[in-house]
Amino acid sequence: MPNKKGEIAVKLTLLLMLAIELTACSAKNGEPIPVASGASAGQTDDASAAQGAGGGKRKLTVVKETDAPKRSDVAIERIHRFEGAAIDAWLSDDALRITTTKLEKPGTDTEEPKFSYAAETVDLTSDARKPAKPAETEGDTAALVKETLSPDGKFAFVQRWKDKYTARNFIKNVATGGMTEIKGTNYLESGGWIDEGTYLLAAGSMEGRGDVLSVKTDGTVSKMTLDDPQVELFTKFTASHGRVYYTDQAQNLKTLAYGTATKPTVLATGVSGFEVAPDGARIAVSTVVGQDGTAARLLLYGADGRQQGSAIGTGDLIPYMSWSADAVKLAFAVYAEDRSGMNGVYVFDAASGTVVPVVPNAFPQYPLSWNPSGTRLGVTAAGKGDLPVTEIIDFKNQQTP
CATH class of the missing domain: 2.120.10.30 (TolB, C-terminal domain)
Structure with missing residues (x-):
């Protein structure tokens, strides 16, 4: 007769291992990263520690059910990609004007490369492109x-x-x-x-x-x-x-x-950049790298000047940040030499208090750009041959429970 207790123990072990695998996969595939805030946050002042991507010591914070953050409203529905393009301006929620760069003649040891430029409008409902007015x-x-x-x-x-x-x-x-x-x-x-x-x-x-x-x-x-x-x-x-x-x-x-x-x-103090939310209620502030090697941080302040919660981003450089028009979402870019740290473009959802990676490992060349309603985000980074490439991220229309 088989040992029933042994079978149960084996099954429980396999289920536990599967749960760990699924949790790891979720972190790698853009699931929300809870950002601790207030007294219940413990000593986790580093958002990259919360992300727990590779290397270093990982901290586990046990949060009471009532204190657990809501699920983020930030979920990607679709990504539009435009090679050689940079955003000029949003014309509406579904349309924008871009400048497309084309390499006409590669550079040599004695001559600079030659490029041509064309202005176009894009209809994101169909991705149709047509020449823009001069x-x-x-x-x-x-x-x-x-x-x-x-x-x-x-x-x-x-x-x-x-x-x-x-x-x-x-x-x-x-x-x-x-x-x-x-x-x-x-x-x-x-x-x-x-x-x-x-x-x-x-x-x-x-x-x-x-x-x-x-x-x-x-x-x-x-x-x-x-x-x-x-x-x-x-x-x-x-x-x-x-x-x-x-x-x-x-x-x-x-x-x-x-x-x-x-x-x-x-x-x-020690500020490298800041962005005031459209409603004036919050200010996103990026700090400089400290002389003691402390990482640059992205912090939130209230209109009264008080810091709100802990850092929502850390790295060696935080070059861009941009609020959506409704002041609910903050997009920001982070670069870190340590590839296991935060790298790429993230979105902070103020409604749920979560940070979600949306374009991992991207280093934007231009400011991050929201459409008028905050349902789409434009990110322009370096593409092939040092030409720009623009990705327009469509977010799902979700409601936080």
Whole structure:
């Protein structure tokens, strides 16, 4: 007679091994990575430790059922791939304008390679492509146009860059298409809508930091007073929901209330970059690598300047981050020399508190780009022959239980 207890023990062992295999496969295939926050998080301050991909000590945090994070709303439905293409602008949720680069003649020891460029529009419902309208020109020089919509979508701040140093600025009435030119010289493209009727522009200067201009939708312009001797040049400047945010030369992130203060307060130190969520409730902040070798981290701060939870990303470099329009999802790119760490493009889902890898091992060449509703994300990285390749990621329409 076979030993029943022995058979049961063997079966239980096999089931346990299968469960471990399935868990490992899920981590490798883009399943959500829970991000600990608050007191229940223990000492897991490193999101790569939570990911547990290869090498190093792994930490196991036992979480109470009531504290367990919800399942993420981030799930990929489809990926569109466009070789040799980079995103110019989203035209709608389902359409965008791209620039396609084609190698016409390879380089030699004595000559640079020659490329040709073509503007196209793409309909993502069918992936159909067609030539785009020629870029607006002034004389023989094409102008690079950047538009930033006001919070209510009624106006846009428009910059037409004749070259990399000089831009002409306009306020555009979206409904009529009418343009009001803003007089004055502009050397920087940094700025943001402080409210629905005012755009703040850090104009820059060839001599010092230049003025911060307050531009109304009727075209009137005034100067904003900013008392901060530590700023010689704005490396990052924006405005949102009544507050101004910028970094100074000492890598401090500073803020002040527009119209009621002239001296800023420090929100965070050792900052390499930041992005304010569209609703103004959160600020994503990337830190520099510490002198002691501490990794760069991606942190979240509230509008009150308090850090929220632990790091949601760590690595040697966090070059890009971008909020979806509804402020629910934050896309970010991470690079780490240690290939077992975080590498590629990830999405943080604020509703569930999870981080999901969406383009593993990609190192974007351009900023990450959401469509207007936040259902698609554009990622442009290096492709074959150093030509760009763009992937548009469609996310499934899910509801968090």
